[in-house]
Amino acid sequence: MRLSIASYGLLLICAGLFIHLELSWLSDHSVEQTEGNPASEQAREYYELYENIWKDLEYFPVPESTEDEKAAVSFENSWMFERTYGGSYGHEGTDLMPSVDKSGYYPVVSMTDGVIENIGWLEKGGWRIGIRSVHDVYFYYAHLSSYAEEFERGDVVEAGQLLGWMGDTGYGKEEGTTGQFPVHLHVGIYVRNEEIPELAVNPYWFLKYLEQYKLKYSFS
Numbered sequence: 429m430r431l432s433i434a435s436y437g438l439l440l441i442c443a444g445l446f447i448h449l450e451l452s453w454l455s456d457h458s459v460e461q462t463e464g465n466p467a468s469e470q471a472r473e474y475y476e477l478y479e480n481i482w483k484d485l486e487y488f489p490v491p492e493s494t495e496d497e498k499a500a501v502s503f504e505n506s507w508m509f510e511r512t513y514g515g516s517y518g519h520e521g522t523d524l525m526p527s528v529d530k531s532g533y534y535p536v537v538s539m540t541d542g543v544i545e546n547i548g549w550l551e552k553g554g555w556r557i558g559i560r561s562v563h564d565v566y567f568y569y570a571h572l573s574s575y576a577e578e579f580e581r582g583d584v585v586e587a588g589q590l591l592g593w594m595g596d597t598g599y600g601k602e603e604g605t606t607g608q609f610p611v612h613l614h615v616g617i618y619v620r621n622e623e624i625p626e627l628a629v630n631p632y633w634f635l636k637y638l639e640q641y642k643l644k645y646s647f648s
């Protein structure tokens with residue numbers, strides 16, 4: 429009887445040792461091990477910042493015309509293509525090019541709900557509007573011909589709300605400069621967190637996704 433208790437005890441010790449070894453092997457080899465890795469933490473942060481963009485997107489910024497079938501926009505992935513106004517730099521955005529080269533023709537709507545953070549003239553961006561979305565993403569619409577309303581900083585806008593019209597303003601210190609490039613809408617997307625005050629994101633794929641969510645407006 430005593431012997432069998434001793435064997436039982438020994439068996440328990442062996443089993444315990446085996447489990448202990450197994451667990452320590454697992455903790456050495458499991459994915460959890462990467463938690464303390466700064467690179468993977470950074471990757472997760474970026475993932476979360478990108479996720480915020482998806483959460484807020486609702487509409488493509490240029491609606492389709494119910495009057496004119498030929499009124500369309502096209503765009504390519506021109507991320508970081510060279511731009512040379514006021515020095516050489518990379519293109520931080522996507523340009524939506526119209527089939528009708530006419531300033532003030534195409535409506536521009538907000539892609540998201542949000543609050544107007546910036547409005548008015550910028551040397552490069554011309555008449556621009558910058559909207560901070562619900563999940564803290566900055567959406568930048570540039571080169572507008574005019575605004576739909578007398579917007580002010582802090583005004584609340586809804587996804588799909590008319591912001592203004594596509595134009596060719598910008599590339600000039602003087603307010604109202606036009607004609608320095610073809611009519612188009614420049615779209616910029618910027619994310620941020622505590623460490624990164626402003627990070628430009630390529631809008632191309634987000635716009636590709638939004639192509640299935642075009643509003644229809646009556647314009648011709």
Ligand SMILES: [Zn+2]
Nearest residue numbers: 521522523614
């Ligand atoms: Zn651009």
